[in-house]
Amino acid sequence: MATGNFRSSSAGPATTVGLLESPSDWIKWSRQMEDWLGYNGYGLLLLGAAEDTGPKTRDNESTKDKVVRLELWEDKQSRGVWAIRSCCGQNARDEMQKETTITAAWRKLEARFRPAGSAIFQQLNFKYRNITLDQCNNSISKYAEQLKAARNNIEALDKSARISKPHFVDQFLTGLGEEYTAFLLTFHQTHNLLPTKVAGKPDIPPVTFDEAVMAAERHEQGLKVATRSEGVALLSRMTSPSLRGPCSFCNNARHHDSKCFGKHPYLRKA
Numbered sequence: 452m453a454t455g456n457f458r459s460s461s462a463g464p465a466t467t468v469g470l471l472e473s474p475s476d477w478i479k480w481s482r483q484m485e486d487w488l489g490y491n492g493y494g495l496l497l498l499g500a501a502e503d504t505g506p507k508t509r510d511n512e513s514t515k516d517k518v519v520r521l522e523l524w525e526d527k528q529s530r531g532v533w534a535i536r537s538c539c540g541q542n543a544r545d546e547m548q549k550e551t552t553i554t555a556a557w558r559k560l561e562a563r564f565r566p567a568g569s570a571i572f573q574q575l576n577f578k579y580r581n582i583t584l585d586q587c588n589n590s591i592s593k594y595a596e597q598l599k600a601a602r603n604n605i606e607a608l609d610k611s612a613r614i615s616k617p618h619f620v621d622q623f624l625t626g627l628g629e630e631y632t633a634f635l636l637t638f639h640q641t642h643n644l645l646p647t648k649v650a651g652k653p654d655i656p657p658v659t660f661d662e663a664v665m666a667a668e669r670h671e672q673g674l675k676v677a678t679r680s681e682g683v684a685l686l687s688r689m690t691s692p693s694l695r696g697p698c699s700f701c702n703n704a705r706h707h708d709s710k711c712f713g714k715h716p717y718l719r720k721a
Contacts, residue, residue, distance in 0.1 A: 472540035474571075477564040478604045484538060488553070493531040496553045528552045535560075572612060575605045583626040591671045595664045598623055617644040620663050627667060634670040638663070 468487050471480045488497055506524045508517070531553040536544055539560070546563045550556040579601035587593040602619060605612050614622075621644055624635060642663070647655035697704040700714040712719050 468538040470538060470540055471543045471560065471564060473542075474564050474566045477561075477566055478607045480538070481561070481565075481607075482603075484535060487534070488531065491534075493527065493534075493553060496528060496531060497557060532556050567608065572605070572608055575601065575608070579605055579622070584628050584631075589630075591664060591668045594626065595623065595660075598626070616660065617657060620644055620658060620660050623660065623663055623667075630674070631667065631670065634667065638666060642666075 468483045469476065469480050471477065471484075485494075485497070488494055506520050512520075528551065532547075532550060535553065535556050536547065539547070543560055543564065547556040547559045550559055579598070582594070582598050582601055584591070584594045587597055598619075602614050605614065624638070627635065642658040643655070645657050647657075649655060698706055698711045698714075699708045700711045703711070708714055710718065
């Protein structure tokens with residue numbers, strides 16, 4: 452998905468929204484666009500949160516006040532529609548060109564670009580099932596983030612595609628790989644993916660995804676410390692004359708060539 456040029460001009464950090472060009476862009480684009488609209492005060496005008504044909508009538512409101520509110524409402528709708536349009540490719544622009552309200556424009560785009568059907572589900576599910584830690588530069592945080600995004604994309608298709616919490620945690624653990632075998636053995640001994648039944652007492656809740664991620668991150672830090680320690684030990688062995696192996700000049704295993712009298716006669720005691 453390409454990057455759009457529309458940036459917030461209101462207070463707060465500028466937000467860049469991707470460019471909607473094809474159905475493959477919809478899930479990520481719609482999430483970014485909704486966030487932008489909400490952050491910039493257009494959220495109540497989106498998808499039926501407020502009337503799409505005009506502001507609601509207020510009791511005892513004068514005609515003048517109503518006209519002022521209507522003008523403000525129309526102005527806000529216009530700016531919101533232009534914000535959406537500026538983050539669309541040409542096909543999406545053509546689709547919504549006649550719409551004058553945020554909700555109408557959104558529904559047009561959703562009908563045209565929101566992916567649906569078995570093919571897109573299988574594609575997203577395949578991606579979700581095959582995300583592993585080694586594909587994410589062995590970074591637990593990146594791996595967890597990508598797995599969450601893949602799950603959200605599947606669940607955005609339909610409510611029936613929702614992934615249960617135990618399955619999601621198990622998918623995370625499965626993708627850690629062989630380097631985390633010892634961690635997984637300990638983790639499964641101390642955590643449960645399903646609620647634990649205890650007679651006469653409330654069920655013990657299962658481990659959450661965030662708890663599993665934090666446990667894996669602690670193990671990740673331990674692996675990094677161990678790797679650094681091994682590196683220091685190896686460097687020490689390589690730079691220590693007494694541990695470098697036999698002399699390269701006379702092949703004597705008891706000294707290094709830097710201490711060899713044959714190679715350096717001047718080292719002999721007078």
